[in-house]
Amino acid sequence: MAIKTYNPVTPVLRYKTTDAFDRITTDVPFKPLLVAKKRISGRNNGGRITSRHRGGGHKQHYRIIDFKRNNLNVPGVVETIEYDPNRTSYIALVKFADGDRRYVIATEVLKVGATIISADSAEPVDGNTMLLINMPLGSFVHNIEMREGKGGQIARTAGAHATVLAKEGDKVHLKMPSGEVRIFRGTCRATIGVVSNGEHMNLTIGSAGRKRHLGWRPHVRGVAMNPIDHPMGGGQGKTSGGGHPVSPWGQKAKGLKTRKKNKTTSKYIVRGRTK
Secondary structure: OOEEOOOOOOOOOOOOOEEOOOOOOOOOOOHHHEEEOOOOOOEOOOOOEOOOOEOOOOOOEEEOEOOOOOOEOOOEEEEEEEOOOOOOOOEEEEEEOOOOEEEEEOEOOOOOOOEEOEOOOOOOOOOOEEEHHHOOOOOEEEOEEOOOOOOEEEOOOOOOOEEEEEEEOOEEEEEOOOOOEEEEEOOOEEEEOOEOOHHHHHOOOOOHHHHHHOOEOOOOOHHHOOOOOOOOOOOOOOOOOOOOOEOOOOOEOOOOOOOOOOOHHHHHEEEOOOO
């Protein structure tokens, strides 16, 4: 991915950067894999806002992504690399030998014309999906299943990957993107490679209008509010009251551990992300 910069002819363009989309091969998505995407603006089924600062934005369609990769032992050829407005990574349209077409998450080195396959055991090349127990040690993997057949849930964002560290019986140790080392069943599937568009984190939004275009409404700081609206509001001049930073409902915003101490899956964590 290349990052595009602009001549500073306006204050916004001095800092604004965008994706050059040099890897994108088409701007026309495959219509049979598009579905309507209803706008909910951060509201739940009761109409209450559960995710603040969402709303507006450009109209979008959802691309149906094949996270399960359950078209086993059928090779496919990458037809296009496309932009997906619903995720930070690029997606690839794959045509399989049986005539089926599916969208998959594109890796950093996946190109048009490449052949990929999903099988219990396959060549450890980018885009191939296989069982974790059959992957070589040191492999970079993404789209990792936490339960067999459920589909990939781990390491799907731009630039993400996990590393195969060790094998112990029918279990596999993976180093997660956060640094945590976790045990997975060897019968879970994952895809070889690093997720594409790794430079996404280096982009600068640059303007409020672009943020609104992405579907984000203004975020007002708590210290700028009145005491009745936020625990950190009020005071003479710039101050947060001398207390710990908190959410509008009083929950501590820095350092508070929210994971349950008796969570049943904690036994699968070999080493925490905080060492």
